Each structure stands twice: as structure tokens, then as C-alpha cells.
Amino acid sequence: MKKKLSIVAVIAVAIIAFFAFDLQQWLTLDGLKAGQVQFQIWLTNYPVLVSAAYFVIYVIVTALSLPGATIMTLAGGALFGLVWGLLLVSFASSLGATLAFLVARYLLHDTVQVRFGERLRAINEGVKKEGGFYLFTLRLVPAFPFFLINLLMGLTPIKAWTFYWVSQVGMLAGTAVYVNAGTQLGQLDSLSGILSPSLLISFTLLGVFPLVAKKVLALVRSRRAAA
Template sequence: MSLRKVLVLVLVLLGLAGYFVFDLGRFFSLDFIREQQAWFASVYAEHTVAVIGAYFVVYVLVTALSVPGATVMTLLGGGLFGFWLGLVVISFASTIGATLACAASRFLLRDWVQQRFGGRLVTVNRGIEREGAFYLFTMRLIPAFPFFAINLVMGLTTMPLLRYYWVSQLGMLPGTMVYVNAGKELGQLQSLSGILSPSLLASFAALGLFPLVVKKIMTRVRARRFGA
């Protein structure tokens, strides 16, 4: 293994070790976010740019390392920044993090996987060549595919990283909008009675229905495009 690969691997392992050794996952729970909501809001009001920058960096790291926390971070961003600013910040942070994870997978694992599973990888690459960006776009639209798994697997393909970036950003945008809106509604929740507000109920309904609707739409689009 080359020195560059060793250095990248060490950085990834140090990041993962730090997350679990220091139990950083406790800061990415919905309970913690709700308990600290007032504090987050006050710090954001006083140091707006710094908070946005710190949030962006943390989100990128969480996504790049594929550790749990992205969903809660998205809800926090919606509640803290509002819908439009939250959508912009989260869309770019999540896509950059996903692309870094894909690049790390390609840099560290592709040769090893190619040696052991070269035949299967050829099949995946043929699917990429046949369907192009639509292949990735479909997976990004359907939340049933774990995002960290997509980053890992696509890193083993020949898809250019630039294409991976913009297709991922477009594909993840609808789901990001749903989660940011849910976070915005949670951020405005002042009492238990607010749970029954129409807007919050609509947000949670969208969270549940979104995967089903997208799956049906993509099935029909795929059937028309490829004659299945």
C-alpha cells in the first residue's frame, strides 16, 4: 500500500475512532437537539456566520465518515436556519461529504475489490454505462438505499467524481427538502399541543409517503425509458 493510501486510511480511522471513543453520537440525537434548541438559537443569533460555517464542516465530516448523525443534523439545520438557508447549506454539505466518501472508497478499496470481485464489478460498471447518471439518480431518490452504501459502492465504479457530485445533489434534493421542512416545523414547536399542528403533521406524512411515491414514479420512468 502506498504512503498516500496509508495516510488517508489513518485519517479515516482516526476520525471513526474519535467518534466512538468520545461517544460523539450522543450529540447527534433528537433528544439532545431538542434540549439544546434555545442555546443553539442564541449562539446562532450572536455568531451567525461562524455557526453556519461550523455546522457546514461538521455535516461534511459526518457524511464523509459515514457515521450516524446526518438525519438529526438535517432536522437541526431546518430548525436553526429556516427552510431556504437550511436547504442550501445542507444540500451542499451533504453532497460534498458524500463525494468525499465516494472518493475515499475509490482510493482505498477499488484495487482490492477489483482483484477479488472483478467480475461482479464489471456488471455494475455496465449498468452505469447503460443507464448513465440515471442509475445513480434513481438510487439517490429512493431513501431505501442507505446513502453510505451508495457512496461505498459507487466509489468502486468508473463514474467520474464530478458527475457523481451533481447527480447526487439533484437526486438528494427532494428528500433534503422534506427533512429540512420537518426540522423547521420541529424548531417552531413550543409545546406538546404543537405536535398536532397541520403543518407538522404534513411534514411527517411527507417523510413517510416520499419513498413510496418516488419508487412508483421511478418504476414507471424506468419502464418507459428502457422498455421494461
């Protein structure tokens, strides 16, 4: 219990400090544009240090579920270009998401399962069997909040390694879109235009396809077995 309280205290202090020192101003589109020139100078002079600092900050932002992951992703494209930016963002976002997942699991999983185990039995069984497919779908559909998926999946039986690699693969397409948009930062006036309706539909269909395909294959196999 003391360890859990200590973790909660550290997270609370970090979140309070984030807002108390008004750090969120840097995680806005205007803040990113205002600081781009200075960041680019730092990157030119200290490429390894700036890349490492960016990676660590991204992990912390996502692990603590702080607002600003989208801006951090755009910053990856604006600072590092498409290829290197995509590589940094992909691994940083997946690692940060996994840390948030593990914290939620450590702090809340047992309590939730003890209190609502019977009600969650069907969900637990479904996640055990097809958790990777469900997670892949959730990662590809932008309508589901990134941070909320991390926390809620931590309350399920899905394995941490499965959560990590499925998140890595599932978020790659969306990450590429935002990193690429970041390379054209000067032309962006808002975040709303990055994902068009057709692109949203494409991601949704891509996410649902593996789950539907598995169901169809299972149905075909069951009918063949019964024939």
C-alpha cells in the same frame, strides 16, 4: 500504499474519537432538542461562523459515514429555516457524500476491480451507460442507506462529477422533507413519522421513472429502426 494507510489511520482515529468522546449524543433527536436554544443564541450572535461550522461538521459527518446525517438535516431546518437550511444541507450532504465516494474509490476501487473484474464486467458496463439513472433512483428511494450508496458507487466506474451532480439533484426532494420537518422540531417525537408510506411510494416512483422512460424510448427507437 503508505498514503492509503495514512488515510485509513486518520479516518480510524476520527471515528474512534467520535465515539470515545460520546459526540453521538448530540446527533440524536433528544440531543438536538436539548441544545436548540443554545445553538439559536450562537446563531444570533455569530450567524456566519455558526453557518460555516454547521456546514463543515455536516460534510465531515457524511464523509466519514458517521451516524447522524438525518439529525444534522433536521438541525438545518430548526436553526436556519427552510430556505437557508435547505441550501446548506443540500450542498454539504452532496459534498460529504462525494468525499466518501472518492475515499472509497481511492482505497478500494483498484483492489475490488482486480479481484472481481470479470464478475463485475456486466455491472461496470451498465454503470458506464446508465450510472446516472441508477444513482438517481437510489438517491430517491429511502430504503437504500445514504452512506452505503456513497461507498459502493466509489467501487464502480461512474465519474465523480456525475456522482456529485446526480446526488445533488436526487437528494433534493428528500432533503427538503427533512429540513421542513426540522422547522417544526418541537412537534417531532420520533424520526419514523417524517416519511409517510405515500411519500415513500412517491419518491420511489419518481426515482424509477427516468430509468423506465429511457428503456421505453430505447425500445421504441429499436422497433422503428427495425420497421
